[in-house]
Amino acid sequence: MTTADGPLGLVETQRVVLFEEGSPLVLASGRELAPVEVAFETYGTLSPERDNVVFLCHALTGDAHAAGHHGDSSERGWWDNIIGPGRPVDTDRYFVVCPNLLGGCQGTTGPASTDPRTGKPYGLRFPAITVKDLVAVHRALLSHLGIERPMAVLGGSLGGMQALQWALDYPTEVPGAAMVCATSRLTAQNIAFSAVAREAIMRDPDFNGGDFYDQEKGPELGLALARMTAHITYLSEEAMRQKFGRRRQDPSAPTPDPDAPESDFEVDFEVESYLRHQGTAFLDRFDANTYLYFSRMMDRFDPFADNQVFERLKTLVTRFLLVSFDTDWRFDSSHSRVIQRQLARAGVPVSFREIESPWGHDSFLLEVPEYHRTVDTFLDSLWRER
Amino acid sequence: MTTADGPLGLVETQRVVLFEEGSPLVLASGRELAPVEVAFETYGTLSPERDNVVFLCHALTGDAHAAGHHGDSSERGWWDNIIGPGRPVDTDRYFVVCPNLLGGCQGTTGPASTDPRTGKPYGLRFPAITVKDLVAVHRALLSHLGIERPMAVLGGSLGGMQALQWALDYPTEVPGAAMVCATSRLTAQNIAFSAVAREAIMRDPDFNGGDFYDQEKGPELGLALARMTAHITYLSEEAMRQKFGRRRQDPSAPTPDPDAPESDFEVDFEVESYLRHQGTAFLDRFDANTYLYFSRMMDRFDPFADNQVFERLKTLVTRFLLVSFDTDWRFDSSHSRVIQRQLARAGVPVSFREIESPWGHDSFLLEVPEYHRTVDTFLDSLWRER
Numbered sequence: 141m142t143t144a145d146g147p148l149g150l151v152e153t154q155r156v157v158l159f160e161e162g163s164p165l166v167l168a169s170g171r172e173l174a175p176v177e178v179a180f181e182t183y184g185t186l187s188p189e190r191d192n193v194v195f196l197c198h199a200l201t202g203d204a205h206a207a208g209h210h211g212d213s214s215e216r217g218w219w220d221n222i223i224g225p226g227r228p229v230d231t232d233r234y235f236v237v238c239p240n241l242l243g244g245c246q247g248t249t250g251p252a253s254t255d256p257r258t259g260k261p262y263g264l265r266f267p268a269i270t271v272k273d274l275v276a277v278h279r280a281l282l283s284h285l286g287i288e289r290p291m292a293v294l295g296g297s298l299g300g301m302q303a304l305q306w307a308l309d310y311p312t313e314v315p316g317a318a319m320v321c322a323t324s325r326l327t328a329q330n331i332a333f334s335a336v337a338r339e340a341i342m343r344d345p346d347f348n349g350g351d352f353y354d355q356e357k358g359p360e361l362g363l364a365l366a367r368m369t370a371h372i373t374y375l376s377e378e379a380m381r382q383k384f385g386r387r388r389q390d391p392s393a394p395t396p397d398p399d400a401p402e403s404d405f406e407v408d409f410e411v412e413s414y415l416r417h418q419g420t421a422f423l424d425r426f427d428a429n430t431y432l433y434f435s436r437m438m439d440r441f442d443p444f445a446d447n448q449v450f451e452r453l454k455t456l457v458t459r460f461l462l463v464s465f466d467t468d469w470r471f472d473s474s475h476s477r478v479i480q481r482q483l484a485r486a487g488v489p490v491s492f493r494e495i496e497s498p499w500g501h502d503s504f505l506l507e508v509p510e511y512h513r514t515v516d517t518f519l520d521s522l523w524r525e526r
Numbered sequence: 527m528t529t530a531d532g533p534l535g536l537v538e539t540q541r542v543v544l545f546e547e548g549s550p551l552v553l554a555s556g557r558e559l560a561p562v563e564v565a566f567e568t569y570g571t572l573s574p575e576r577d578n579v580v581f582l583c584h585a586l587t588g589d590a591h592a593a594g595h596h597g598d599s600s601e602r603g604w605w606d607n608i609i610g611p612g613r614p615v616d617t618d619r620y621f622v623v624c625p626n627l628l629g630g631c632q633g634t635t636g637p638a639s640t641d642p643r644t645g646k647p648y649g650l651r652f653p654a655i656t657v658k659d660l661v662a663v664h665r666a667l668l669s670h671l672g673i674e675r676p677m678a679v680l681g682g683s684l685g686g687m688q689a690l691q692w693a694l695d696y697p698t699e700v701p702g703a704a705m706v707c708a709t710s711r712l713t714a715q716n717i718a719f720s721a722v723a724r725e726a727i728m729r730d731p732d733f734n735g736g737d738f739y740d741q742e743k744g745p746e747l748g749l750a751l752a753r754m755t756a757h758i759t760y761l762s763e764e765a766m767r768q769k770f771g772r773r774r775q776d777p778s779a780p781t782p783d784p785d786a787p788e789s790d791f792e793v794d795f796e797v798e799s800y801l802r803h804q805g806t807a808f809l810d811r812f813d814a815n816t817y818l819y820f821s822r823m824m825d826r827f828d829p830f831a832d833n834q835v836f837e838r839l840k841t842l843v844t845r846f847l848l849v850s851f852d853t854d855w856r857f858d859s860s861h862s863r864v865i866q867r868q869l870a871r872a873g874v875p876v877s878f879r880e881i882e883s884p885w886g887h888d889s890f891l892l893e894v895p896e897y898h899r900t901v902d903t904f905l906d907s908l909w910r911e912r
């Protein structure tokens with residue numbers, strides 16, 4: 141998912157308080173939230189006309205650190221392969237902005253932040269959020285940077301959902317929106333996977349109703365299980381076959397080992413080792429409460445269910461690019477087709493590409509040449525038309 | 527999965543000790559196990575020639591109670607819809623035998639049984655078992671009933687795996703083997719789902735290394751999560767869409783409810799309620815250790831990997847019926863095609879039918895007319911040829 145030879149060097153995460161007590165963020169639910177601090181990174185240079193902004197929206201478990209490194213050049217941002225001089229998100233041309241999402245756990249205000257009313261972490265007292273709220277914060281961040289509007293909004297999965305919501309909520313402000321393996325509405329099966337993840341977290345004995353921040357450990361069992369299950373849905377069956385097949389970690393190990401019966405149920409096949417590693421590594425960087433808030437927000441996202449949306453679509457200035465991958469079964473191509481139909485029906489310009497890639501949903505993070513070329517062309521055309 | 531108007535009335539689960547200390551069961555691993563008690567049910571009448579036996583092998587979470595009822599006629603066996611007078615598994619013709627599997631938790635010796643060496647439940651000191659061991663016990667049960675060989679062995683999922691193993695291990699003894707949505711080898715993705723289930727159970731704080739039988743509660747959290755995740759794989763995405771869609775449990779409930787933030791992450795959509803119910807109901811009837819043993823046994827099943835198997839296949843007297851369902855994504859049709867190719871290559875008679883059904887893997891438990899007709903025809907032809 142990252143490359144060791146990315147072109148960007150040392151980058152820095154910045155932080156800014158965008159909403160304060162006297163001027164709070166008013167959420168879609170009507171509730172108010174303050175302070176709201178946002179962590180973000182930028183790459184490239186803002187043009188004098190301030191019209192070269194590519195705004196990146198991250199997915200469920202992403203963060204503001206999309207490209208470059210923070211000191212160790214072998215550890216690079218999550219989208220490093222698409223960002224940099226001469227790359228599709230070309231930092232010689234574009235001014236790239238990537239924030240951590242509202243409700244997140246990598247520097248932006250979320251459930252782990254201090255609730256000013258109590259002086260303690262919010263936990264589940266953090267207000268419920270919607271994709272509309274994420275977009276409101278994105279806009280406020282642009283204003284803070286002295287930018288009126290992005291040239292393009294780009295994101296994969298939940299990131300794509302934000303691009304769509306931005307165009308719907310601010311129909312005259314988004315010239316281009318690129319949604320990669322995104323959805324306008326989760327299916328029952330998608331929600332089912334969300335539900336199991338939440339169940340794992342909330343039933344963990346260390347969850348403590350979300351107030352686990354001062355405990356020795358939080359709901360690590362539940363969060364690791366949520367991550368492991370999610371990873372099954374991020375890879376295609378074919379990708380798992382190619383990567384792991386039925387290979388065993390230690391082909392010489394006896395099965396079963398009569399001297400260690402319990403070990404018989406621990407890691408044996410390589411795919412088990414991979415999943416366990418994914419589950420464990422996640423604990424260091426993610427907050428279980430953020431997982432709850434984001435997964436529930438995704439379940440409820442359904443912008444085309446709004447009766448007003450068709451009229452609103454007619455006022456859009458946005459051109460859309462939809463990209464899906466043929467082996468993605470988390471949000472398969474039918475999700476993109478639903479979006480395409482809704483947009484096209486209202487006369488919104490939309491281009492949809494289903495791209496071949498064996499890697500399933502994970503493809504959006506990988507250097508799939510046709511995908512990168514498609515994004516490159518889309519951004520380039522917006523740049524020329526700006 | 528059951529029908530209230532099944533034709534069989536009151537049935538009884540019987541129990542028999544098949545292996546004792548002086549004459550233990552020798553497992554494929556070389557280890558010995560005794561005593562081995564087996565719970566089983568029979569339906570219909572054994573013919574004087576003892577040649578009308580249809581042996582049913584149950585799946586991961588099944589039991590000996592396949593048909594009829596135990597006193598409450600509204601609660602019927604798990605395969606009640608296919609068994610009875612005039613049904614495909616016709617009790618006017620066939621003598622039907624269905625045992626609980628070795629390692630199980632519904633009357634047959636398994637991890638919850640008393641280890642005679644310690645006087646306590648085996649827990650994870652129960653020996654690892656293979657599908658070969660299940661079949662060895664099935665044969666011993668038939669011997670006990672005075673039967674030399676079955677006319678047919680029939681099973682879905684893990685049940686079908688037993689039918690295949692039986693034919694391979696005793697090539698002259700199985701005239702017919704019907705494998706419904708079965709597999710000869712799990713894929714990496716199948717193993718990945720197994721691994722998450724095991725992780726959920728073994729990391730549960732109440733697991734206690736498998737010694738939870740005298741605790742107030744066992745690893746209920748883990749077992750419920752395992753069951754919930756499994757249920758996602760038993761239904762097709764389309765079946766979930768039809769059954770639940772994005773319908774909410776209580777459409778009038780506020781989302782979010784500002785007065786009860788934690789409740790926002792509990793059940794909201796109907797599919798969440800369904801999964802939670804499946805998880806909870808399972809706790810009453812299933813042993814977490816059995817889940818570990820059976821899932822690991824399935825991961826390791828790979829009979830065609832044995833170099834000797836091709837020569838052995840040439841000696842089979844078995845005719846095979848393979849049935850898969852077009853929307854099954856747990857063991858999709860490609861699993862059956864692998865089996866078909868292996869058998870056909872060795873000249874073993876095999877008939878494969880992929881049947882349309884929206885219900886995914888669960889279809890094998892449901893009254894899908896074409897499927898039931900196919901089983902009916904297969905058993906009928908074996909009966910005529912016997």
